[in-house]
Amino acid sequence: MGVVVSLEEGKKRPEASVEPLVRLTAADMDRVNALILSKAGSDVAMIPEVANHLISSGGKRLRPMMTLAAAQMCGYTGKGHVELAMAVEFMHTATLLHDDVVDESDMRRGKLAARKLWGNQASVLVGDFLLGQAFRVMVEVGSLQALGCLSDAAAIIAEGEVMQLAAAKNMATTEDEYLAVIRAKTAALFSAAAEVGPIIAGSGRDAEAAFRSYGTNLGLAFQLVDDALDYGGSSAALGKNVGDDFREGKITLPVVLAYRRGSDDDRAFWKRCLQDGGAVEGDLEHAIALLKTHDAITGTVERARHYGAMAKDALAPFKDGAHKRALVEVVDFCVSRVH
Amino acid sequence: MGVVVSLEEGKKRPEASVEPLVRLTAADMDRVNALILSKAGSDVAMIPEVANHLISSGGKRLRPMMTLAAAQMCGYTGKGHVELAMAVEFMHTATLLHDDVVDESDMRRGKLAARKLWGNQASVLVGDFLLGQAFRVMVEVGSLQALGCLSDAAAIIAEGEVMQLAAAKNMATTEDEYLAVIRAKTAALFSAAAEVGPIIAGSGRDAEAAFRSYGTNLGLAFQLVDDALDYGGSSAALGKNVGDDFREGKITLPVVLAYRRGSDDDRAFWKRCLQDGGAVEGDLEHAIALLKTHDAITGTVERARHYGAMAKDALAPFKDGAHKRALVEVVDFCVSRVH
Numbered sequence: 001m002g003v004v005v006s007l008e009e010g011k012k013r014p015e016a017s018v019e020p021l022v023r024l025t026a027a028d029m030d031r032v033n034a035l036i037l038s039k040a041g042s043d044v045a046m047i048p049e050v051a052n053h054l055i056s057s058g059g060k061r062l063r064p065m066m067t068l069a070a071a072q073m074c075g076y077t078g079k080g081h082v083e084l085a086m087a088v089e090f091m092h093t094a095t096l097l098h099d100d101v102v103d104e105s106d107m108r109r110g111k112l113a114a115r116k117l118w119g120n121q122a123s124v125l126v127g128d129f130l131l132g133q134a135f136r137v138m139v140e141v142g143s144l145q146a147l148g149c150l151s152d153a154a155a156i157i158a159e160g161e162v163m164q165l166a167a168a169k170n171m172a173t174t175e176d177e178y179l180a181v182i183r184a185k186t187a188a189l190f191s192a193a194a195e196v197g198p199i200i201a202g203s204g205r206d207a208e209a210a211f212r213s214y215g216t217n218l219g220l221a222f223q224l225v226d227d228a229l230d231y232g233g234s235s236a237a238l239g240k241n242v243g244d245d246f247r248e249g250k251i252t253l254p255v256v257l258a259y260r261r262g263s264d265d266d267r268a269f270w271k272r273c274l275q276d277g278g279a280v281e282g283d284l285e286h287a288i289a290l291l292k293t294h295d296a297i298t299g300t301v302e303r304a305r306h307y308g309a310m311a312k313d314a315l316a317p318f319k320d321g322a323h324k325r326a327l328v329e330v331v332d333f334c335v336s337r338v339h
Numbered sequence: 340m341g342v343v344v345s346l347e348e349g350k351k352r353p354e355a356s357v358e359p360l361v362r363l364t365a366a367d368m369d370r371v372n373a374l375i376l377s378k379a380g381s382d383v384a385m386i387p388e389v390a391n392h393l394i395s396s397g398g399k400r401l402r403p404m405m406t407l408a409a410a411q412m413c414g415y416t417g418k419g420h421v422e423l424a425m426a427v428e429f430m431h432t433a434t435l436l437h438d439d440v441v442d443e444s445d446m447r448r449g450k451l452a453a454r455k456l457w458g459n460q461a462s463v464l465v466g467d468f469l470l471g472q473a474f475r476v477m478v479e480v481g482s483l484q485a486l487g488c489l490s491d492a493a494a495i496i497a498e499g500e501v502m503q504l505a506a507a508k509n510m511a512t513t514e515d516e517y518l519a520v521i522r523a524k525t526a527a528l529f530s531a532a533a534e535v536g537p538i539i540a541g542s543g544r545d546a547e548a549a550f551r552s553y554g555t556n557l558g559l560a561f562q563l564v565d566d567a568l569d570y571g572g573s574s575a576a577l578g579k580n581v582g583d584d585f586r587e588g589k590i591t592l593p594v595v596l597a598y599r600r601g602s603d604d605d606r607a608f609w610k611r612c613l614q615d616g617g618a619v620e621g622d623l624e625h626a627i628a629l630l631k632t633h634d635a636i637t638g639t640v641e642r643a644r645h646y647g648a649m650a651k652d653a654l655a656p657f658k659d660g661a662h663k664r665a666l667v668e669v670v671d672f673c674v675s676r677v678h
Contacts, residue, residue, distance in 0.1 A: 124437050125500045126501060129498055135494075158471050165464060
């Protein structure tokens with residue numbers, strides 16, 4: 001990440017960072033990582049191979065850090081938050097493994113996708129194993145309420161993925177329909193990851209609702225920024241990993257906006273490329289130009305800022321402190337990635 | 340099913356049947372079926388379509404009936420057994436959906452496999468959804484011990500499937516290795532389905548261990564008979580659906596036995612057909628002849644009888660009654676399917 005420059009005024013702002021959150025959760029994250037390694041172990045050698053390939057490929061671990069920070073901020077002093085954070089990360093990893101099969105992806109986080117190395121079969125089954133392990137660990141924690149929160153998320157995520165599959169290649173997708181998909185497939189796990197913090201700490205309904213709202217809205221902002229970045233972000237220029245969604249025919253918010261704001265010719269272009277899968281050389285460049293013309297990336301980032309603001313306000317009732325500041329800064333960090 | 344004739348003596352024996360179990364659990368199974376329909380529902384139309392396709396295609400529902408009968412036999416009077424039975428059936432259905440993707444199956448229970456109708460993607464994701472729903476319903480029941488039992492099973496089943504995948508096409512598989520696979524992928528769910536009966540009834544460790552042993556051994560017997568039936572059962576003749584395992588290159592106990600008992604020529608044959616995937620027209624007939632020569636089907640059924648006897652003895656300490664008789668008869672029913 002480079003220095004963030006405010007586009008409007010060109011003056012430097014202090015850069016939002018994930019570092020304060022990383023520092024506050026570092027000791028607990030060491031425990032989470034040790035537990036991850038232990039619970040991804042199996043006498044069946046293929047399981048740790050596949051799991052470690054994905055786990056070690058360097059995701060930011062935002063979700064488990066949220067669980068840890070939320071529990072700490074709520075004054076929790078036990079060790080259940082470490083186990084729940086591990087379960088959250090396993091649920092996320094299982095989803096990535098299954099997503100790669102569903103999307104027929106070749107790459108994941110800059111490495112060959114597990115399905116390309118071990119086959120679709122291993123990706124499906126190791127995903128199932130990690131999900132089973134996640135539930136085992138949650139059961140060990142012994143909080144039925146945390147179990148309910150995370151099993152709700154598991155069902156909702158899968159429902160969201162099916163929803164996305166059913167809506168795929170449909171250019172008539174509205175912004176509301178798209179939001180419903182990402183609310184389920186992305187925001188539900190962010191939401192549960194944050195909410196189990198106050199749940200395990202026994203902080204009561206108000207705190208649960210606040211962290212649920214924080215997680216949901218951060219998840220929405222995070223996904224929308226991801227969608228914008230897939231088209232090059234605010235610079236909206238061709239670069240590394242730009243255009244994956246376009247090539248896979250995924251209809252994301254930038255496209256939904258450009259399609260609605262465009263001319264009939266524009267709409268015919270999007271239909272040919274995404275709905276009919278007829279994109280050819282040069283179409284991605286034209287798509288990026290259309291997104292720029294119709295302020296579709298800017299519009300997507302504006303939406304992300306809106307959900308980010310909701311996330312920050314969800315934590316407003318809590319008194320100031322290092323944890324609150326770190327969680328608020330993560331929102332700005334997620335949104336500022338887009339520059 | 341025809342009349343069962345004892346091979347040794349040719350005299351008629353009363354036919355073992357699943358009917359007593361069906362009768363005892365009929366009222367509760369109506370509740371399970373209603374719950375299945377409700378929990379397979381979703382605004383995302385593809386979910387009930389895929390789920391109902393598989394659910395309505397007429398499995399015997401042995402596993403949920405075991406949960407219901409075990410709970411009833413242990414004097415349980417609540418309604419949690421209905422929810423747990425539903426969760427067991429959803430776990431089973433999710434496994435079938437993922438299995439079809441892993442095995443690249445075209446057919447399931449005489450109908451086109453879901454993956455042929457809706458694609459691999461829907462099979463993976465609807466399986467995930469059903470698993471999520473299963474856990475949600477288990478959480479509603481509120482028994483951490485039942486949750487632990489079933490989440491253990493979920494992880495073990497997936498581990499067994501990966502084990503099978505890793506061992507696939509390896510003719511050196513031993514009987515013990517094969518047993519370890521089916522103990523995980525098949526027997527673990529039978530075991531958990533039976534054990535949650537005494538768990539929810541609060542019957543204590545001895546009853547739990549007895550039902551766990553009953554379920555495990557019934558599951559092993561069930562799978563071994565399935566393996567024998569895939570080669571035509573005791574008649575070992577070509578018929579409808581015979582040879583699926585052979586065509587898919589699956590190494591099951593009949594093959595493990597025939598391979599070990601056979602000549603070098605026989606072993607070369609099995610290697611060519613199953614390990615190297617080089618089976619041609621006429622090879623299935625030759626395989627069935629080899630299985631007959633080496634008593635490999637009979638040997639497999641003998642093993643199934645052994646585990647069946649263990650299952651029945653596991654229930655021996657309980658006093659006689661309709662439920663115990665029905666559960667014992669199911670063991671004989673499962674083994675007698677092979678004739």
